[in-house]
Amino acid sequence: MPRRYDPDRRQRIIDAAIRVVGQKGLAGLSHRTVAAEADVPLGSTTYHFTTLDDLMVAALRQANEGFAQLVAARGALTDPHTDLAAELAALMGEWLAGDRTGVELEYELYLAALRRPPLRPVAAEWAKDLADLLAPRTDPTTARALVALMDGICLQVLLTDVPYDEGYAREALGRLIPPASP
Numbered sequence: 001m002p003r004r005y006d007p008d009r010r011q012r013i014i015d016a017a018i019r020v021v022g023q024k025g026l027a028g029l030s031h032r033t034v035a036a037e038a039d040v041p042l043g044s045t046t047y048h049f050t051t052l053d054d055l056m057v058a059a060l061r062q063a064n065e066g067f068a069q070l071v072a073a074r075g076a077l078t079d080p081h082t083d084l085a086a087e088l089a090a091l092m093g094e095w096l097a098g099d100r101t102g103v104e105l106e107y108e109l110y111l112a113a114l115r116r117p118p119l120r121p122v123a124a125e126w127a128k129d130l131a132d133l134l135a136p137r138t139d140p141t142t143a144r145a146l147v148a149l150m151d152g153i154c155l156q157v158l159l160t161d162v163p164y165d166e167g168y169a170r171e172a173l174g175r176l177i178p179p180a181s182p
Helices: 009-024 031-038 042-048 052-073 084-097 100-112 117-137 140-160 166-176
Strands: none
Touching: 009 031, 009 042, 009 052, 009 100, 031 042, 031 052, 052 084, 052 100, 052 117, 084 100, 084 117, 084 140, 084 166, 100 117, 100 140, 117 140, 140 166
């Protein structure tokens, strides 16, 4: 039987892994559950992703890209005349107001890096990329602190079911940002 050419199969497997984690959490992720969700043979998942860690790395990288696109769409982050604290607070509000499953999935994969060392570099990429984007507006240390504060605020919202308070986030972020030079 000739082999069927399926150039989108790898991407369908990643998308299926994201849906599985969104529905069942990391505990529900296996090559078998992903193959069933993607409607591909089990061997396809192990061909493209030898280990579950490989699959989780691909899923986390794709989730990170979604946030990066949201940041890029808000080009005002690089504008020196924009209120950076207000922009970051609005960005978090937009992210948390979107598909909550995607945000929860990203944090679940992000926190899985605590126990799964192969995920750590990808989890660190998100924080580094955002800090690198913010550093020209502040300085590298402040940029890292802003990212840590944003992470903390997002985790509190996700874990406590307390609604996101953009005013609080804007004030807290503003306390870290040095005043603009004249």
